[in-house]
Amino acid sequence: AQSVTQLDSQVPVFEEAPVELRCNYSSSVSVYLFWYVQYPNQGLQLLLKYLSGSTLVKGINGFEAEFNKSQTSFHLRKPSVHISDTAEYFCAVSRTGFQKLVFGTGTRLLVSP
């Protein structure tokens, strides 16, 4: 079975500062890795995904993540955040070939001026 751990439940940061949201996963089989964002009263929107290939993945809104197989991590980064990045961020994993996602508990990113 797969599992995902998001180490920080909340990350406060000032506007234009860099941010890293941490995600570790556990799986005995090959997986796909995802980061989704959820704005208030909305569904989930895909930020980026790792399927295979280059371990550095670039997504929308200036976000990127690096897949580290040895550390079983998939941390999300942004070099300079905006107020509009305030939202909840979910890391997720799925077995290759399966549509079931296992989500982490989420990290609330709070960007203040």
Added chain:
Amino acid sequence: KAGVTQTPRYLIKTRGQQVTLSCSPISGHRSVSWYQQTPGQGLQFLFEYFSETQRNKGNFPGRFSGRQFSNSRSEMNVSTLELGDSALYLCASSWGPGDRDTGELFFGEGSRLTVL
């Protein structure tokens, strides 16, 4: 193209009632999954349907059921509602198994159920 559409967006029910939620996937997508989101339990997988067949089921009681129609639209039903069923129910669609599979799910905005 149109995204995943869920109806209704908001609904209020009382304990003991039943509810049916509907999901229309992105055109061409044949797999539909359902998730329950609550503050305490987070995002939990309910079930997944592909070509009208349930492929996966999460750890929920039998009061939770679903189905998928030949046009890939899906419904989920919760019978004998309990207070703890109050949640945001999210539907997601994808291509399903095959050459187009990227594992990515496309989510609707959800149906927020309040049980009083």
